[in-house]
Amino acid sequence: MSTPPHRVSIRGVEPHDEPRVRAALGRPPADFSLCSPPPRLLFEHFGSTGFVAEAGGELIGFVLGFASQTYPGEACVWAVWVRPDRRREQLGTTLYECFVAAAHEQYCSIVRASAAVTDSAAIAFHRALGFVDEPSRDPWVDGRTGDDPLDDEARVEFVRFVADRAGSHPRPERETAA
Numbered sequence: 001m002s003t004p005p006h007r008v009s010i011r012g013v014e015p016h017d018e019p020r021v022r023a024a025l026g027r028p029p030a031d032f033s034l035c036s037p038p039p040r041l042l043f044e045h046f047g048s049t050g051f052v053a054e055a056g057g058e059l060i061g062f063v064l065g066f067a068s069q070t071y072p073g074e075a076c077v078w079a080v081w082v083r084p085d086r087r088r089e090q091l092g093t094t095l096y097e098c099f100v101a102a103a104h105e106q107y108c109s110i111v112r113a114s115a116a117v118t119d120s121a122a123i124a125f126h127r128a129l130g131f132v133d134e135p136s137r138d139p140w141v142d143g144r145t146g147d148d149p150l151d152d153e154a155r156v157e158f159v160r161f162v163a164d165r166a167g168s169h170p171r172p173e174r175e176t177a178a
Contacts (some may be wrong), residue, residue: 006056008091009177010098013064014051021035021052021143025082049075049106051098061088063095067106076102077113100162108162109162112157123156131158 013021020144053061061082067076077099083093115122115129127133133159 006058008060009054010051010053010094012048013052013062014101017052017059021062021064021081024059024062024083025079033121042044049099049102051095051102053095055086059083061091061095062077063099065099065103067103067108071110073108074112075099075108077111080113092125093129100160104162111160111162113158113160115158117154118157126156126158127158131160133157134159 049066051062052059059132061080063077063080065075065077068076078098080092080095082089082095100111111131112134113126115126117123
């Protein structure tokens, strides 16, 4: 007799989630040769745009991101992950939609993400969510050769436009003193 799966709950990320997220990524905090671990500030300062999914008290997925201060109206996904045995349950889609809704609440109408060029599943996932490929705005990124061990892996850059039902974002007008 099989045990029924635990109910999935999704909540905002909190600072105490950092060790579990790092462990889920399979990268010790000091191992920067594979990929930088998620910065602590994503857990401490961007809790409104980060989400974790849990079932039975276990971490089964997360999305980390932030609203850009450099590009007002844009939000960036830093990482999304779903435990391998829980994939194909629409959990990644649900986490992404939580992020998109939170970004929209912060007046973002553009969401950016990326995936390694070698990760065909992640590329297909983003495209299925309505993201479109976009050339990188950073020419250095497109110029990476992969010969340098400190070089990050080449990435596919994605963009998704988010609008309300009227087709525009409800950003309030800023009043100025006359």
